[in-house]
Amino acid sequence: MARAGAGALMNYLAQNLDSLRKLHPALVQATQDSAGGSLTIVASKEGSPSATQGGHWVHSGYDPRKEARAWAEARLLKWKEGELGVVLGVGLLYHVEALASIKSPGSRLAVVVPDAAALKDAASVRPMGAWFTAIEWIWGTPEAMAEQLAAKSAPLRFMTYAPAARLHAEAHGDMEARLRRVIAARQGGQLHVAVVGPIYGGSLPVARHVVTALESLGHRVTWLDQSPHRASYDLFGSYREPRHRLTMQGRFADMLSLGVITHLAEDPPDLVLALAQAPLNLSVLEHLRKKKFLTAMWFVENHRHLTYWQQLAGGYDYWFVIQQAGCFDALKRAGARQVQYLPMAADPAQHRPLTLTPSEQNEYGADVSFVGAGYANRRKLLPEWLSKDWSFKLWGNEWEGADDVKPVLQRGGARIDTETCIKVFNATAVNLNLHSCSGDGLDPEADFVNPRTFELAACGAFQLVDDRSLLPDLFASDEMIRFTSAAQVPPLIRTWLADATGRHAIAAAARRRVLAHHTYEHRMKDLLAAIGMQQPDRIGAMVRGDRNAGALARRADSPPELTTLLRRFPSDQRVELKDVAAGIRANGAGRELAREELLILMLDSYRSETRDLV
Template structure:
């Protein structure tokens, strides 16, 4: 496949990172696609909570258009969907089922569902209460792009009838995420929106260590934490940290914490953007354990794993600075080699090529069967 692609994303948000991790992923991917010469249009539902918290209203590397509903989407952007080489519907899009049906009806190029919440989606589909996707829509997409890899990909194909499930993970931008020379301000920090199923791990691996090490400094950045969370006095709270401030936040930590939602721990192979961004900054990552984490970073060499407060404290207390720096540097090299937005954009273009070839083979097979039927 040669030449540039005309790509249309219909995602949760690219203009606001408030309370969601989707914007960071879409920004990095759209920027990398544009740098490679592809044209990107991002269609975002105009909702008040993002309108009030837009930290990138007009990205310079893609066209962003807001719409008010599915009818307006059809009227204003139907021609763009018909002309697109690739039309991608993301998870958690408002009225996502209707949006997916519209894309499958209008698009003449490759269509894809991009699941940034795969284990959550699969659980919701099993319960029959997924608001943004219906199981019967999955076979209608040429590609099912998943934030979760490993065995989950075959499960999506087997249980949902996806034509091709492929992992398209989050990434880091090495131009934005890089080491900084100033000394760390915090011993351990964390950035992430509140989630009830992540909170127990945050308690074990950051808040309880903070209670036991009153002379150390900690930080938690992110919105929507309940008022009844008991924050130790040595934990600094930052209500919202825009993506442009992430690199400085990571650089100001001796270690940064990664904790994972319960559904994603069970599924495994579900790296968060924190892993790649912090590693690209050379900040050592202390993470909870889940299947497949060693596919991204080598435990003990490129990432540090802990399941308990005792294990977390052992890392904070005993690891020499020289080894800490070495772990961070090895992780940074791994990100630059495998986990940048450029790698993800290249993978996506490859998946489109694969889908086109698969569709061409299918059309040729159908023509052959028709011809055989006519001769018979």
Template sequence: MDIVILGLSITSSWGNGHATTFRGLVRELDALGHHVTFLERDVPWYAPHRDLPQPPYCRTELYADLADLRARFGRTVAGADAVIVGSYVPKGVAVGEWVQETAQGVTGFYDIDTPVTLAKLSAGDFEYLHPRLIPGYDVYLSFTGGPTLGRLEREFGSPCARALHCAFDPGLYHPEPMQAAWDLGYLGTYSDDRQPRVDGLLMAPAQRWPEGRFVVAGPMYPGTIAWPGNVERIDHVPPDAHRRFYNQQRFTLNVTRDDMIRAGWSPSVRLFEAAACGTPIISDVWEGIEALFVPGEEILLAESAEQVLGYLRDIGDADRRAIGARARERVMAEHTAGHRAEQLVAVLHEIAADTRPARTA
């Protein structure tokens, strides 16, 4: 198939998790024999941070604005077998309207931020998606599964809502023997609603266990945060350093934004990347996590600093490694980028079989 994706970014992983998702998915689509064109808005905050300016597995084009997009890529969009618009695309409503008017093939919305999107729609915030556009996309591809898919169809009129979770690249994420630098680490961009769980599940344990070694990595943390002396700060870990970062931790922390906790079934790519490295995960609790990992066997759940400290100090190395190994086995079987590419292709073929005759009648 000839597939066009209009996404937030594939060239820069700075301050966003979209790039790594698109890179893995597009690479695997290419490996399956499909041709992908990725269209990305040229914005100043990514321009100095492009760690993959020309991905080798797709045609990547930057556009300046909507007029430039329409003028240069109208034929590309019109002639594609499938056109997918991602969440948080600048001027995403106007981009979506143009795609639905122009594309002759299957159209889809790929929501890497589904709970955030739905919260914004409920608040009347139509930054990158308007409710009127949802019925016009042939398929709504959602990072969130579970009951949210039915809600997208019932309340918002999507003709077809399917889960397409994040994934990891097994070529990039795997165990490496190295000396542990930290007892517990966290990798994630700062957000106001996630920070209380970082405070409760990492900062508080660090304060109560001065001998422990902790790390928080990611951009945009306010300068007003008072970091305990045993918490190391790293401003940015590029994707090619994620594997080393996870392998240097005895345990890694996963915490979730409020909207995603409320929706459930919203795994972060941190879960899959860390599991692929065999690093045991301590996670906050949300509905649907048990569908991804077996609690107590493949993942450790925590709601308090006391629980976190219990894991860090009481679980021996053999048991710790066994938890990580079981989690790795699970994600290798179900959550690679290759699995996601196959799922996407199957959905697009299914939708095309249902919609193409109607489009050409």
């Protein structure tokens, strides 16, 4: 461990670890065995030891205790009684000490230690005091830490001390992803989610799948479908002057935004979930935040090609994206606070194996097929993959002027619906899945995985797909055949056309993977779990079922009068103040109401008067 002024700094390692030995012997042993030295210890201006790492300050170089106190007081504003506070970021533990000193007596505090070497650095430079043994230590591999947190009975309130947490960002991310999966599997409550779709485009069918998935999971969904306004929107496209056309279309979208607010005012949801290109402008999103509504965007687009997110990044509470790395960084630079990876999926109720009639097989079937729009790279590559050795059918629109593929273009290049796509997938021996890009070859920045990958797999259809950096995390090599160059495709087609048994085995494996991990129900569980981890007292409580009548009635702090009222509801029904009030009104006619009932009616009346959004 490099030190500046090391002679003035005592090594307290033995003293601090001895205090932990009885409670956490394995952690103490791992800390002693570790090398330490991830931090450079320096004396602060105030005199206390501080630390840097890679040229960045982990604690203040002037007064680390004062800085830690300010950080802890800000965290305390959101930390609710009964929640387990979980700190990410070890450093020299000044921030944890500050939290321990100001938390309420009934609150519990835990610290995540992905690497025992980090604890060794902290324990070596200063005495920790009694608080050191009073907190809970979560340590080990990401999987082990997720299991430890999942076993806790209290809701979790994560608190990130960013200067120290960045040292173990990958381990924290892995742990949180594993924990989200556990939380997703345990969901048992009901939310009211308002889903806002686009006027048109590729995310419109995704929005409909989202609605179906949320309803299948038992949530109440308000579907704010904007697609009926498509015809009106398109009318503005007749203007010859682009400036006039864009102005009118923009104002029309603004009007639809106000319509969304009106719907939300009449039936306020727990969460507003928008899909890419939903007509919600920044002023509407800021208005929703002012009114304490939670908002999330599932941006199922390539952030490099569609960049309107730059104006909206700060407007949504949560962003869910189909890319990682650069996409995360770009959104956060633009003002997004929370960004999570959420890949595409399939809807097995729609995307499914079909038994086709002979006439359907004849109409939709071919040795090789491609379904999709005529983007530049597809216009260049698909003609290279035509051959007299196999039949080829091309389905989709926007192929005007592509004379090389005109002989195989079906229905004159008309757009086809979902059911037709599914028939083509099922009827084809080798389905080509070529992701779009603006160049004339394979995508040079191939990362996200398109919906067609999951939909083909869910249909039990065999596909050849251009390789993507995120694909190995979704499908194993024996579940999906990839190609990395255009020249590989014709030999692959020839090989797999000759191996029907192999095609069927790979397609069946891909379908099993989708059904087990990649449906829209899986994605919505993950989305709600991610938000619930950040909002344990709101979305988290609802998802866990803590707002269900049975759970509320069992709470130790529920007065007997309220427990009696709650028992009028089914145990698994979510109950809010308005529901209890409605029950009192329905059952209170002709009798004198108890004091508690009158208080509930009064609070509900106040809630009704103050909820207006418009």
